[in-house]
Amino acid sequence: MVKFLNKGKYLKKMLLGLGDEMKSIKNISTPYLFLLPALIGLLLFKIYPIFSAFLQSLFTRQFLTVEQVFVGFANYSSLFTDPVFWNSLKVTAYFNLIINPLQVILAFGLAVLLNYQIRAIPIFRGINFIPVCISIPTAAILWDIMLSPEQGVVNSILISLNLSPQPFLASDSQALLSLIAIASWRGIGYWALFFLAGLQEVPKSLYEAASIDGANLWQRFKNITFPMMKRPLTFVVVSVTVANMLLFSPMYILTSGGPKQSTNVLMLESYNNAFLYSNMGRANAIVVIILLITLVVIAIQFKLLRPKH
Amino acid sequence: MNKRSRNPWLIYFIHVLIAAIVILPLAFGFVSSFRHLDDIFRYMSPVTWKTFIPTNLTLEAYVNLFSIRGFGRVLFNTFFVTTLTVIFGLFVCSLAAFGLSVFNFKGRNIIFVIVLLTFMIPEESIAIPLYRLVDSLGWINTYYALIVPGIANGLVIFLYRQFFMDIPKPLLEAARMDGASWFKIYWSIVMPLSKPVTVTASLLIFIQQWESFMWPLIATRTQEYRVIQVALSHLRTETGTYWNELFAAALISVIIPVLILLPLQRYFVQGITNTSTKD
Structure with a gap:
């Protein structure tokens, strides 16, 4: 124990030594010493992989060897002539065009509902907080069984209501929509938290003033709620987009991209290239493409949502 | 409203x-x-x-889950990984935040921009390129691969920095005059004041690790290092029709974060919503 303490003291001295000699030099280095461990972690495990993805995408593994050969943009050009890749691109676009507006609008609606001052509101807020604690893989497993075509609860309920049972994840026309529903069941409560926090910061007096002036519901929303909510709205729109552009686990766990590649999003295609076909170069080229598309989309969103002067 | x-x-x-x-x-x-x-x-x-x-x-x-499917090991792994990530993550990130908020030094803005950039990058975007690096470190299929990349966390640094900025500077200067080292100021003055943000940060790191799927899937290969989300996915492929076991496993994966987060909901919500409503 004593030894440990001494060691700690020594370490502290070494790190932030404030000995009289060389005091000024040590003072200059002090902030960097505080930052060093975190900075190494961020640069190595968060920033470097992004550059590494681009570098790795310029190489390919030589047939039956482990040697990496520089091929320039060959991985990219081969992707752009591959119908599987084009299909993935289409599926990813379709998925995001539906799920992102859906989640933002429903999360906003839920936040408005959770902001009503009714007596049981703490209970409802608690219930809607539960999905925050549910991981997407867990949500996928739960709903997979609920949506089972033969024995699932949802189909049993449909039958008891005299409606016809649906194939859900087993059909190429419903699989992607089922995944959207599953991801949204888990996601909306989470994103609503941000809107709710934003709504609670809008001063009540603004609404009172507006009602005195005779503003209707839509006018109050357009002229008060929307401008006051711009910051949380921008945050949620961007975060939802990033999360869904990169969504991987429900497709991996439930559909493996099928049926008929109808749910084969880019992220899954990238994973399959890396770990099923052992083609890291190609997998990383797809990662770079996803990141570029995401960046462009986010830039457009920022431009559209930025307050105009 | x-x-x-x-x-x-x-x-x-x-x-x-x-x-x-x-x-x-x-x-x-x-x-x-x-x-x-x-x-x-x-x-x-x-x-x-x-x-x-x-x-x-x-x-x-x-x-069955615990006797046949090895869920005891899975839960141990998950708790081990989340606990260590929380402990190291809190320490490393709060140190960095202290550096960012107390000192004025060259490159501070650049470092802050790096912090801001990284907290929008989800694990999925870097999981595949990260494989090469972690593989070359010899960490694939070890606890290191599951823990180390999660320690430095831009969001946690950001939260601590927000909090530290509000601590009155004269308090720290007084301690300096009394001869306290910067580390001592960090450890015995600033951190004890920061308990609320430490709770928030712990919950954030905990839930991120608990729900992490793609990276553990890539970074581990054997049952020995399997964590809960990956175990769920395996369970579905192995025992697709044992619905009672799948439900039981899913419920375990839900109930533990619910028991931890629901009572501390206030801290969690304040922490994450601070990032969206403030600069």
Whole structure:
């Protein structure tokens, strides 16, 4: 124990030594010493992989060897002539065009509902907080069984209501929509938290003033709620987009991209290239493409949502 | 916008409907996890009260999970990984935040921009390129691969920095005059003041690691290092029709974060929403 303490003291001295000699030099280095461990972690495990993805995408593994050969943009050009890749691109676009507006609008609606001052509101807020604690893989497993075509609860309920049972994840026309529903069941409560926090910061007096002036519901929303909510709205729109552009686990766990590649999003295609076909170069080229598309989309969103002067 | 509703019954109705959609799969899963497999299928169709209320309770599914499927190991791994990531993450990130908020030095803005950039990058975007680096470190299929990349966390640094900025500077200067080292100021003055943000940060790191799927899937290969989300996915491929076990596993994966987060909901919500409403 004593030894440990001494060691700690020594370490502290070494790190932030404030000995009289060389005091000024040590003072200059002090902030960097505080930052060093975190900075190494961020640069190595968060920033470097992004550059590494681009570098790795310029190489390919030589047939039956482990040697990496520089091929320039060959991985990219081969992707752009591959119908599987084009299909993935289409599926990813379709998925995001539906799920992102859906989640933002429903999360906003839920936040408005959770902001009503009714007596049981703490209970409802608690219930809607539960999905925050549910991981997407867990949500996928739960709903997979609920949506089972033969024995699932949802189909049993449909039958008891005299409606016809649906194939859900087993059909190429419903699989992607089922995944959207599953991801949204888990996601909306989470994103609503941000809107709710934003709504609670809008001063009540603004609404009172507006009602005195005779503003209707839509006018109050357009002229008060929307401008006051711009910051949380921008945050949620961007975060939802990033999360869904990169969504991987429900497709991996439930559909493996099928049926008929109808749910084969880019992220899954990238994973399959890396770990099923052992083609890291190609997998990383797809990662770079996803990141570029995401960046462009986010830039457009920022431009559209930025307050105009 | 604290509205007082003119028509509370309609609002109640919508709320109950939403609550039902949120709770139905959880409640059904909970009930089914205490049933014999045959009973789940027998009472599924047509839908009656027996579909949702179990008659013969059994712990069979949970016993099987721990005795046959190795869930004891899975839970140990998950707790081990999350706990170590929380401890190291809190220390490393709060140190960095202290550096960023107390000192004025060259490159501070650049470093802050790096911090801001990294907290928008989800694990999925870097999992595949990160494989090469972690592989070359010899960490694939070790605890290092699961823990180390999660330690430095831009969001946690950001939260601590926000909090540290509000601590009055004269307090720190007084301690300096008394001869305290910067580390001592950090450790015995600033950190004890920062308990609320430490709770928030712990919850954030915990939930990120608990829910992490793609990176552990890539970074580990054997049962020995399997964490809960990956184990769930494996369980589905291995035992697709053992619904009672799948439900039991899913319920375990939900109930632990619920028990930890729900009582501390306030801290968690404040922490994450601070990032969206403030600069």
